[in-house]
Amino acid sequence: MKPGEAKKSKQMRSTKIHHIVYFCAMTKNEASVRCFHCGEDCGSNIIQFEEKPFCCSGCQTVYEILSKSNSVEYYKLGEHPGLKNNSAALGQRYDFLDNDEIKSEILDFSDNGVSRVKFFIPNIHCSSCIWLLENLHRLQPGIMNSAVHFTKKEATFTFHESGITLRGLVELLASINYAPYISLESVDKRPKKSINRGVYYRLGVAGFCFGNIMLFSFPSYLTIDDSVEHFIRQNFGILNILLGIPVAFYSGSGFFISAYKGLKKRFISIDLPIAIGILALFFRSAYEIISGSGPGFMDSLAGLLFFLLIGKWYQGLTYQALSFERDYRSYFPVAVTLISDSGQESVLPLKHLKTGMRILVRNTELVPADAILVKGEGYIDYSFVSGESDAVKKEEGQRIFAGGKQMGPAIELLIEKEVTQSRLTELWNQKQSNDTRQNNMESLIDVISRYFTVVILILAFVSGLVWWFINPSQAALVVTSILIVACPCALAMTLPFSFGGAMRVFGRNGFYVKRSSVIESLSRINTIVLDKTGTLTKTHDLDANLENLELKGDSLNLVRSLARHSTHPMSVAVYQALPNANPLPVTDFKEHTSKGTEGKVNNLHIKLGSEEFVLGSRSAGKPAGSLFVSIDGMPSGYIILKHKYRDGMREVLTALGEKYELHLLSGDNDAELPVLLEYFASPEHLNFNQGPLEKLSYVRKLKAEGKRVMMIGDGLNDAGALNESDCGISIADDVYNFSPSCDAILESRQFGKLADFLSFSKTSKRIVILSMLFSFFYNLIGLSFAISGNLTPIVSAILMPLSSVSVILLITVATYLASASAKLNIAYSV
């Protein structure tokens, strides 16, 4: 550490905690200074503000806002809690929030100048976020109250319209880097997903009754003198019946409903034997208690339902902040800028957009419907639709399809088709029928429970018949006993706990599945279809190929020095690929969006960019995504840029290729065929130039051949195929922001673990089978008691909880060991 820095950090130590945090960060990593706000490396341009280092003016601004409003507490709660603000200036981005119609649709409630609104804010990630958002009234007194729902990444704000407008609120949030996610979907249908609290109530009732029934049943297991026993049996027995009614018919109602629904569809689910068991337990116990022939099985009944409901609750825990059901509306803006005949600009809600209207699309805005370019130069990025991120140039008069993003100055468009009739939206409507799709997989538990139920019913009938001849008075007792012990409680616990456990292990490792049953689908697939761009390749990292660059020695440094000044991924790739040298000063630096950069180095005018920008015209035969170079007007060749393959792709594809049949569907041309061929069994499995519909029908074809298909993709162009496949996985850099509808979302950084995830799903299935055998073993013991007519309440009261608890223990320990040996981070808690 330099002496100056040492002195500086000494000062800081003396003042405040957040200074200590900063000091620690500095000593930990002396070579690089980390931004006080976001914790990223500040690089060479450190901005000092109030003795704290910041990496960019965005982070500094957020700090300034917070420190002015006495909110530096934010920085004490966690080390570098902020997130770097990558978005451009707000400008007119939130203009549409001043429109009354849109406002009323977004607001939850508005009365007497007081409004309430709920936003999904993907950037909520730590305790500091909660603190800051709930103390937002310090920044803006118009805000009366704010509450954060961390698990859902939602925040609710109540505010005075006179103090702050909705637009002001959103802009405030965006300025401190908590921009809410507002899309057409949030306006179109307010997804009033009421939280299902029913399972908590049922669990509470079952737990309450379980405890009390156990207490009242306990004396009947002891030998006390007759008069006391009679007294207890009569009074406590009646209490048990009273407590048993809510357990059986309130807590257990879900099982009856589900069993009945199954029967109506001629389908025997695991809930049918459970429902029969509950009824047998309740009525047999009630009969025994009322007739005075025994203490009944109410304790077993309450325990059974208590454990079953714990399983149901565990199964219901899902990733609430993730959305697996996105359609085009999540990507579309709420409003567009309409240009009237007289040239006036106004905000128009998207649903009122009609053919023939003229709209203005600004930089980075989305084209909401198929349209014709009437004014300006279009540089359309179709990466939402095709996964290909190179902007396509459009001239006036050319057609632009919905879903493209303008990357450049504002353009004017004439709408050709309405939003719901555009090409992109029709693609979504293609694959609505989720139920009708061919399903090659039936859940394991359904198959087992079907045979199980039939066997148990036959067994009960036969034993009843046999006992009818031996001792008719025992027949009813034996039949109910069989139905009681056969109640597949442990079996029903198996799936939620094993697949639920696996789901949480995956979640810890950046792989989020929609619900636990997806693990079973994963374990059964045998064919994997991969998308190329954005799935096998990285979204932003590029590889620069210098073969065609006609420059040598010092001239290379001219280009490198120019590229150093631009943050565009292409420039970064060029900067990294060129040989290392001391950067030269650049003057007159200019960056043209979607075109290129230019500047003066050593008094030479250097241009780096598209062919048109550098050379003034386009020629055929040069690969797409090339950067051209000219020095003082002299063409100096070009640099070919390609997307980098993801880290660990070779290992993953090799590992997957051994066990699965791999297919590739790419929207690109076949330039990469030679590189990829080695991983695939036959060249026929590699398909290039595939549009969204072709991808969908390809997956459909594979399924028709009886294959169980998993599809991995990223863009909207894969959405159809993802939905058609037996298990669709979408890969995303930021799981909270952007993914087509799917069964699971994989963090792109975790791509290297894909093979581990798949093999773990198989391990998880083995654990299921093991614990099923275990629970059958308990059922056999119970049945031997029941058929011989020896099932007493005490045997049942011991056997039932024992089987449930031991099965849960077995699964938990096995999942823990398996995830440790698979080198996956272990999930030990919910």
Next chain:
Amino acid sequence: MNVILVLVGFSLVVALAGLIAFFWSVRTGQYDDPYGSSVRILFDDEKPNEPGTVVPCEKEDPTNQI
């Protein structure tokens, strides 16, 4: 013997109060966001004008008056 029944009645009433409290906590959303609640309790109460913090500007923007 009858005293047992009275005591059992009392215990049931107490347990029932617990159950009602549980229902209330579920209804008011206390189980909806376990992580949020777990950190919220650790936040310090406001300490106005703590030395070292920047005192907010006294002059208030008239448009922000409620």
